[in-house]
Amino acid sequence: MSLLIFGSTALDSIITPKKKNPRLLGGSGSHAAVAASFFVAPKLIGVVGTDFPRKYISLLERHKVNLRGLKIRDGKTFHWAGEYEVNMNNRRTLSTELGVVEGYSPVLPAAHRKAKYILLANNPPGAQEAIIEQLDKPKFVVADTMDLWMNIAMNDLLSLLKRIDMLVLNDSEARQLTGDDNAVSALPKLHKLGPKYVIVKKGEHGSILSSRRGLFVAPAFPLAKVQDPTGAGDSFVGAMVGYLAKTGGPVDASIRKAILYGSVVASFCCEGFGLNRTTKTTRSEINQRLRELEKMTRA
Numbered sequence: 180m181s182l183l184i185f186g187s188t189a190l191d192s193i194i195t196p197k198k199k200n201p202r203l204l205g206g207s208g209s210h211a212a213v214a215a216s217f218f219v220a221p222k223l224i225g226v227v228g229t230d231f232p233r234k235y236i237s238l239l240e241r242h243k244v245n246l247r248g249l250k251i252r253d254g255k256t257f258h259w260a261g262e263y264e265v266n267m268n269n270r271r272t273l274s275t276e277l278g279v280v281e282g283y284s285p286v287l288p289a290a291h292r293k294a295k296y297i298l299l300a301n302n303p304p305g306a307q308e309a310i311i312e313q314l315d316k317p318k319f320v321v322a323d324t325m326d327l328w329m330n331i332a333m334n335d336l337l338s339l340l341k342r343i344d345m346l347v348l349n350d351s352e353a354r355q356l357t358g359d360d361n362a363v364s365a366l367p368k369l370h371k372l373g374p375k376y377v378i379v380k381k382g383e384h385g386s387i388l389s390s391r392r393g394l395f396v397a398p399a400f401p402l403a404k405v406q407d408p409t410g411a412g413d414s415f416v417g418a419m420v421g422y423l424a425k426t427g428g429p430v431d432a433s434i435r436k437a438i439l440y441g442s443v444v445a446s447f448c449c450e451g452f453g454l455n456r457t458t459k460t461t462r463s464e465i466n467q468r469l470r471e472l473e474k475m476t477r478a
Contacts, residue, residue: 186300203453210410211417
């Protein structure tokens, strides 16, 4: 079934102890769309500036990402710069330039409004809800969020949560949103806010799914070497929703395998800078790594 992804398409400048990587293709929408493209041809909604390199447009198109909803406006593309320490759990933002994202209001092409699976990648919750307002009976809506929106747009976020099927956030955000000091005990409170499914991301320690079927704990694929974790969370959720859209059946029947696929695709993201490794990954590599992950976790 069709998948619509709303997220940022950006330029990322990433510094690690070993390398500087200026103006890479990045953004939550880009990472999620490429990850989803291993399963379906996603429709990407977003905005870039006139400085956005044509080679990145071509790269997304080669991955069968539908770009009819990606607008090009006069001005500069959203640009983020960050630096990682040797321990890549520690990262600091050096600069954030909103560019054409500032004041942007997403408008869906008519053909996109009938999409059945919706991924609202990290964005202001008001803009995420504006996408929902334009949809025609979606089947499954997933939203990713972050602590920033809890600090500056809590009312918008609470309104959004009433209209989605799944919420994705990390463990510290789960604690912040509920006021609980434990991500697991926070889960019932998160469900009461609206979503039937909640995924708590725990980085290198995997993720926890909470639903009416109970809990499912999924590991991250273990890596001996991490080049750049930027976009891994977006790759995780993009691959997961992409697999759900591909199967098209009851979510409960495929969500656990979808999460494992998310873990696998996220691991490839971490093996290169930006999208460099993900865009060179093959479906056969993904399937092989999935088999390895399943073997590792089988009792």
